[in-house]
Amino acid sequence: MRTSTFAWAAVTALSALVEAADLEAWKSRSIYQVMIDRYAHTDGSTDHECELYKFCGGTWAGLTNKLDYIQNMGFTAIQISPIVKNMDDDTAVGEAYHGYWSLDNYALNDKFGTSDDFKNLVKEMHNRDMYLMVDIVVNNMVQKLDSLPPKLDYSKFNPFNEESDFHPYCNVTEWDNSTNYQDCWLYPYGVALADLATEKTTVVDEFGKWIKQLVSNYSIDGLRIDAAKHVNDAFLPTFVNASGVFAFGEVLTGAPADFCRYQTLNLLPGMPNYIEYYPLNKVFFGGDMNELADWRSQARDGCTDIFALGSFVENHDMPRFAVHDEDIELAKNAMAYILLTDGIPTVYQGQEQHFNGNSTPFNREPLWQSKYDTTAPIYQLTSTLLKTRNALQATNKDFATTASEQLFVENTHLCLRKGPAGAQVVFCVTNKSSKGDTYQLSVGGFNPGDAVVEVTTCGTSTADGTGNVTLYMEKGQPRAVVLASSIEATKICPNGTTAAGQSKSAAGFIGSSMTLVLASVMAVSFALLA
DSSP: OOOOOOSSSOOOOOOHHHHHOSHHHHHTOOEEEEOGGGTOOTTOOOOOOOOTTSOOOOOHHHHHHTHHHHHTTTOOEEEEOOOEEEOOOOBTTBOOTTSOSEEEEEEEOTTSOOHHHHHHHHHHHHHTTOEEEEEEEOSEEEEEOOSSSOOOOGGGSBSOOSGGGBOOOOBOOOTTOHHHHHHSBSOOBSEEEEEBOTTSHHHHHHHHHHHHHHHHHHTOOEEEEETGGGSOTTHHHHHHHHHTSEEEEOOOOOOHHHHHHHHHTTSOSBOBOHHHHHHHHHHTTTOOHHHHHHHHHHHHHHOSOGGGSEEOSOOTTSOOGGGTOOOHHHHHHHHHHHHHSSSEEEEETTGGGTOOOOSTTTTOOOGGGGTTOTTSHHHHHHHHHHHHHHHHHHHOTTSTTSOOEEEEEETTEEEEEESSTTSOEEEEEEOOOTTOOOEEEEEOOSOTTOEEEETTTTEEEEOOTTSOEEEEEOTTOOEEEEEGGGGTTSSSSTTOOEETTTOGGGGGGOOOSOEEEEOOTTSOOEEEEO
């Protein structure tokens, strides 16, 4: 094994911001996930073609120049694709545009820019009080695959340049057998993903030294550990501790026992929430909201810290949400749920533009094809709801870590209250789609006489004598209600609001045709009146 140090930067002390970016600090953040090659060209131009299996030209400088697009939605952190040098070969499955085919951990990937470009990105993000999360590959190093069994030149890898640093070649074939999926090699097609022996002390120690330097050199605030399920269990807490920052570990399973063990055994502080991902991609497409409620309950019963899980419906590995159905109201409801529920909201680039790519690489569309449209409906909704979340967090620092309460669920609706008294949001999502009818929805969660605002319409109302407010539901749109006082200092409803019952402009609180009554938080009951 080669012993190395970072050649591109001297090791420096962690910045004050990085020191503050611990688990508790991350719980109040929201993450926008970026694949660097597909986010922005340095010059910001939007007319570039993109062959999806090849490099398409996105850079760190391009991201720096387009930070406003992300920050204006209200995001407070960005997760970027891996930054280290990858193999250069073109293969049967394309080029390493995504950054996951590591060759040299001690060199930056010059396809995305220079070390100065990357440092400038971090500086500009920190100037905006935004955290940086970097995707990290620890399961394997990669070379082009020309034959089976693979014949690799291990000397090309840095620092793991000896065959003894890796497991002997075998394929992962038993996905419920941890020995098989942790010690064998993934996907032997086009590239050889040489599986690192993360149970070996020499490998563990080298990874610890490397990640400590990487985080220190660039003031990185957090990590996403790719394929965390496929490395030795004991490696994970050692690696995270060496980094000194919060980490998400990818544990790709929706089975609560298999998923939550990574928290209950203190292997990882947080993970993208795959327990809820799968039902979220089902219940909005003719499914039953009771199923989502059930999986929510299982996640909260099984995992030790629901607030350290990433709430998401899209990422770079999975088909886009709109693959199932392009109805934009369904996508809005899914977005509303992940932005306002428990956990760290995590949105994959292009989700706010309603991209509809299927499996890899078609779910890795270049964002510049959208022209960075800030008037897009889901972009606008994301901005409204994230800024609302941020305002509630500013009102009460316990907002993010106050468990949501289920007010009501039936096959087409789920209504929740999130946040402590005085900084709460009551929100309802539905799977009725844009074909949904018009009706009133009376929901609790407030005190009698509270002045409230429905933030997606800026309609106003006053809670009745039981603490209920009546929402105007139309065309399958989500609704989110907060105390008027909690957003007074913001520009969420900059033109003021209209009192409920006076005009249709207060659409969030006016309606007719059908009434669905939801009882207050203290007494859950409902009546559906024709």
